[in-house]
Amino acid sequence: MDQTGPIPHPHGGSLRARLTVPVLAFGGTLMAVMQTVVVPLLPDLPRLTGASAATVSWMVTASLLSGAVLTPVLGRAGDMYGKRRVLMTALGLMTLGSVVCALSDDIGVLIAARALSGAASAVVPLSISILRDELPPERTGGAVALMSSTLGIGAALGVPLAALIVQYADWHTMFWVTSALGAIGVTSVWWAVRESPVRELGRFDVTGALGLAVGLVCLLLGVSQGGQWGWGSPAIVALFVGAVVVLGLWWWQQLRAERPLVDLKLVARPRIGLSHVAALLTGFAFYANSLVTAQLVQAPEATGYGLGLSIVDTGLVLLPGGFIMLLFSPVSARISAARGPRVTLAIGAAVIALGYAVRIVDSRDLWMIMLGAAVVGTGTTLAYSALPTLILRAVPVTQTASANGVNVLMRTIGQALSSAAVAAVLVHHTSPVEGTPLPTLHGYLLAFAMAGAVALAACAAALTIPGDPVPDGTRRARGRTRGARDEAMEGA
Numbered sequence: 001m002d003q004t005g006p007i008p009h010p011h012g013g014s015l016r017a018r019l020t021v022p023v024l025a026f027g028g029t030l031m032a033v034m035q036t037v038v039v040p041l042l043p044d045l046p047r048l049t050g051a052s053a054a055t056v057s058w059m060v061t062a063s064l065l066s067g068a069v070l071t072p073v074l075g076r077a078g079d080m081y082g083k084r085r086v087l088m089t090a091l092g093l094m095t096l097g098s099v100v101c102a103l104s105d106d107i108g109v110l111i112a113a114r115a116l117s118g119a120a121s122a123v124v125p126l127s128i129s130i131l132r133d134e135l136p137p138e139r140t141g142g143a144v145a146l147m148s149s150t151l152g153i154g155a156a157l158g159v160p161l162a163a164l165i166v167q168y169a170d171w172h173t174m175f176w177v178t179s180a181l182g183a184i185g186v187t188s189v190w191w192a193v194r195e196s197p198v199r200e201l202g203r204f205d206v207t208g209a210l211g212l213a214v215g216l217v218c219l220l221l222g223v224s225q226g227g228q229w230g231w232g233s234p235a236i237v238a239l240f241v242g243a244v245v246v247l248g249l250w251w252w253q254q255l256r257a258e259r260p261l262v263d264l265k266l267v268a269r270p271r272i273g274l275s276h277v278a279a280l281l282t283g284f285a286f287y288a289n290s291l292v293t294a295q296l297v298q299a300p301e302a303t304g305y306g307l308g309l310s311i312v313d314t315g316l317v318l319l320p321g322g323f324i325m326l327l328f329s330p331v332s333a334r335i336s337a338a339r340g341p342r343v344t345l346a347i348g349a350a351v352i353a354l355g356y357a358v359r360i361v362d363s364r365d366l367w368m369i370m371l372g373a374a375v376v377g378t379g380t381t382l383a384y385s386a387l388p389t390l391i392l393r394a395v396p397v398t399q400t401a402s403a404n405g406v407n408v409l410m411r412t413i414g415q416a417l418s419s420a421a422v423a424a425v426l427v428h429h430t431s432p433v434e435g436t437p438l439p440t441l442h443g444y445l446l447a448f449a450m451a452g453a454v455a456l457a458a459c460a461a462a463l464t465i466p467g468d469p470v471p472d473g474t475r476r477a478r479g480r481t482r483g484a485r486d487e488a489m490e491g492a
Contacts, residue, residue: 020130020131023189024130024193025150026184026185027127027185028123028147028151029154030123030154030178031123031154032152032153032154032157033154033157033178034094034117034178035120035121036158037178038063038114039158039294040315041166044166045059048171051107055111058114059114062112064416065216065217065221065224066117066118066121067120068412069213070119070122071122071409072212072405072409073212074119074126075126075404076405078402079199079401080201082195082196083126083133086122087126087189090120090123091120092186093119093120094117094182095179095185097115097118097119099179100113100116101113101114101117102172102179103172121408122405125401129400130193130196131144131147132397132400134196141333144333144389144392145330145389146326148388149385151384152321152322152324152377152380156315156319156321156322159314160318162315163311163315200259203259204259205254207253207257211253215247216409218239218246219243219413220416221239222240223420224416227420227423251264263399263402266395272391272394274461274464275387275390275465276406277461278387278461279407279410279411279414280414280417281457282348282383282411283413284415284417284421285414285418285455286383287418287419288447288450289355289377289380289451291419292444292448293317293373294318295439296363297317298311298314299438300433300434302434303433303438304441306438318373320370320374321374321376324374325377328378329381329385331382332382332386335347336389340467341387341389342386342390344382344385344389345387345462348382348383348386349462350379350455351378351379351382352376352380352452352455352458353379353455354375355372355379356451358371358375359372359376360448363441383458418454421447422451425447425450426439426444
C-alpha cells in the first residue's frame with residue numbers, strides 16, 4: 001500500500017490518539033537515557049567486574065556499533081513490515097538488554113547486553129515516521145521537533161539519574177529502574193500507537209543489511225579504538241581498508257538491487273545528500289560539548305581551571321541544557337514553518353558556533369561554562385529539529401523511516417568522529433598535575449575551536465541545500481493574493 005498523506009485515526013478524539021505524541025516522546029527520551037546511564041559507572045566497573053578499563057569501555061562502544069548498524073536496518077524494516085511493530089521490537093531489545101545487565105556481573109555478558117540496548121537508536125526515526133503517517137500536516141512540524149529534542153532531554157537526565165542511583169544504591173538497581181521504564185515504554189506504544197497502513201512492498205534486502213553492518217563496524221570500530229590501539233597499528237589500518245572495500249562493494253550492490261536497503265539514487269539528490277552531510281557535521285559539533293564539559297568541570301582544582309565537581313554535580317550542570325532543548329523545540333518548528341527547515345538548520349549551526357565562542361572566552365567560571373553549554377544546546381535543538389523535517393519534505397512517504405534512519409546514522413558517525421578528534425586533541429595537550437597527566441586548558445580551548453569550525457561548516461552546508469519547491473497551487477494562490485492586494489490599493 002502506498003499512501004501519501006496522514007491516515008485519520010479511528011479513535012481521533014480518544015485518549016489513545018491524544019497520547020500518541022507523548023508516548024513516542026517518552027520512548028525517545030528513554031532511548032537517550034539508556035545511552036548515557038552507563039557513563040557514571042565506567043570508573044568503577046573495572047573494580048566491580050574485575051575487567052580492565054579498556055575492556056569496560058566496550059560497554060559504550062558495543063552500544064554505539066549496534067545502534068549505528070541497526071538504525072538504518074530497523075528503519076527500512078519499519079517501512080516494509082510496520083513501524084509500530086518494529087518500534088516495539090527496538091524498545092523490547094533495549095529493555096531485554098537492561099534486564100540482562102541487572103542480572104549479571106560478567107563483563108562479556110554486560111557488553112553483549114549493551115549491544116542489545118543499542119537497538120533503541122532506531123526509536124526516534126521510527127517515531128518520526130509514525131508522526132508523519134498519523135498527524136495532519138499542521139501538527140507534524142511541532143511533533144517532529146519535540147521528538148528530536150528528546151535526544152538532548154534524555155541525555156541530560158541520564159547522567160544525574162544514574163549518578164544518584166549509583167551513589168546511594170547497588171549499581172544493578174540502575175538497570176532495574178531502566179528495565180521498568182523500558183517495559184512501560186513498550187506497553188505504552190502497544191496501547192496508544194496504532195499500526196500505520198503505509199508500507200512499501202517487496203523483499204527485504206538481506207545482502208545490503210549485512211554489507212552495511214560489516215562496513216560500519218569496520219569504520220566505527222577503527223574510529224573509536226584508534227586512540228587506544230594506535231592509528232598506525234596493523235589492526236586499525238586493516239579496519240579502515242576493510243571499511244573502504246566493504247562499503248564500496250555495498251554501494252555497488254545497492255545501486256543494482258531491485259529493493260535496496262538504502263535508495264542511493266534518492267540520497268544523491270542535493271536536498272537529501274546535503275542534509276545527510278549537515279547531519280554528520282552537526283553531530284560532530286554538538287557531541288564535543290558533552291564530552292568536553294563533563295571532563296572540564298570534573299578536573300581537579302590543582303589544574304588551575306578545573307572545578308573538581310562530582311559526577312552528580314556534573315550531571316546537574318548539564319541538566320539545564322536538556323530543559324532548554326525542550327523549551328526551544330516549538331521555536332524550531334515555528335521557524336521551519338515560516339522560513340523553511342534549511343534556514344532553521346543554518347541558524348542552529350551558527351548558534352552552536354556562537355556557544356563555542358562563549359566557551360573560548362571563559363571556561364573557568366561555572367556560570368560561563370553553563371551559559372556556553374546552554375547556547376550550544378539551543379543551537380543543537382534548532383538543528384536537530386530541522387533535520388528530520390528536511391528529510392520528510394524530500395522523500396516519499398513509504399521511505400520516511402529508512403531515510404531518517406540514515407540521517408540518524410550520519411549523526412552517529414559524526415559523534416564517533418568527534419569523540420576520536422577531541423580525544424586526540426586532549427591527549428596531545430597535557431601537563432602533569434600531582435603526578436598525573438591531565439589535559440591543559442589550551443587543549444580544551446582547541447577542542448572548542450575545532451567544534452565551532454565544524455559547526456560553521458554545517459551552517460554552510462545547510463545554506464547550500466536547495467529550498468522547498470513551491471507547488472503550482474501555492475504559486476497561483478500567491479498570485480491571486482498579490483492581485484487582490486493591488487486592486488485594493490488602486491481602489492483606495
